[in-house]
Amino acid sequence: MLETDKAFTGSIPENYDRYMVPLIFEPFAADLARRAASLSPGAVLEIAAGTGVVTRVLAPKLSPGASYVVSDLNQPMLDYAASRQAPDSRITWRQADAMALPFEDAAFDVVCCQFGAMFFPNRSAAYREAKRVLKPGGHFLFNVWDRIEENVFADDVTNALARMFPDDPPRFLARTPHGYHDTALIRGDLEDAGFTHVVIETRAEQSRASSPRLPAVAYCKGTVLRSEIEARDAGKLEAATDYAAAAIAERHGSGEVAAKIQAHVVVALA
Template identity: 80%
Template sequence: MSAGDKIFAGSIPENYDRYMVPLIFESYARDMAQRAAALSPKAVLEMAAGSGVVTRALAPMLSPDARYVVTDLNQPMLDYAATRQEQDDRLTWRQADAQALPFEDAAFDLVCCQFGVMFFPDRPSAYREARRVLKPGGTFLFNAWDRIEENVFADDVTNALAEFFPDDPPRFMARTPHGYHDTALIRSDLAKAGFSNVTIETKAEESRAPSPHQVAVAYCQGTPLRNEIESRGADKLEAATEHAASAIARKHGSGEVAAKIQAQVIMAWT
């Protein structure tokens, strides 16, 4: 993972929430919220909350006396997430590094994280922190994208950009969001952190968008892939986006488009 892979700043948070969230994140957020709410937690910590799609889904499902702490490493994403959330006294927003959580031991019943662990430089360290702040019997719930070939639009965009930048193809999507799909590695990292009771479920969903252009904008301008494209020339963003849109249209048609997405859903217990 490069340093730029973690930068969600400028217009990325808004574009991420406007385009990426409905494209690939909302269905998994509903799934995570349902799994979390079924545990009836009274104290919840969310790591790497991004633009708050899980927060918006889970908060209404929690009991009136629950406590919900929402964190992210990127302050711009956290600030944006707070603007999208209705006023709720149960929620606390806090910038935090998942590898050095600023919370006491055994403070939470549930730690959840939607598609954030792929960005952690030292995942066993982050998992140890999750275990540390969980109460005995607590649950660590997270998910991670499966291999890029199982996530069709991400693969399409990556291949299109390899055509557009043949000498130096941007590989953010394959390198980071889809770079942590090996279930044996996930189990090993959790074991290093002290989690021995682990379940992993592979879950497929369908990604939909009203047009190929919206898919291209989502990936090329709503993720740190934008940073990679602009590093190859500030004037390249729109042309690269249009090239990706054309590639998707050739494969999927020019109207509403749909394709498979797939992720691993992991639950670990203390």
């Protein structure tokens, strides 16, 4: 992962929430929230919360007396998440680095993280921090994307941009969001961090959009892929988006489109 892969700034948070969240994140957020709520936690920490898609689903499922700390390394993403959330005295918003969580030992019953582990510079260190702030017997719940070939629209966009920029193809999607899919590696990283009981489930969903342009806009303007495109040619963002949309239309049709998305869901016991 490159340092720039973490730069969700400018208009990216808004476009991310507007386009990416309904396209690929909502079904997995519902799954993660259901799993977390089923544990009846009194204290929850969410790390790498992004624009708050899990927060919006999980908060109504928690008990009136629960506490819920929502954190992200990226302040613009966290600010956007807070702006989307109804007032809730149980929620505390906190800028925090997963590598060095600013919380006491054994403070939480559940730590959850939706599609954030791929961005951790040192995953074993982040997992040790998650274990440190969990109470004994607490649960660490997170998900990561499977390989890009199992996530069709992301693969379509990546292949299209490789044709458009053959000398220096933008590889953000394959490198980072879809770059941490080896379940043996994930299990090993968690065991290195001290987790002894790890269950990994591979889960497929459908990504749906009203037109082929929507996934193109989502990936090209709602992720750091935008920065990669503009770094290659500052004036080609619209052309790249159009090119990706045309590639999706050629493969999936010009009306409503649907394609497979797939992720690994991980539950680790502290």
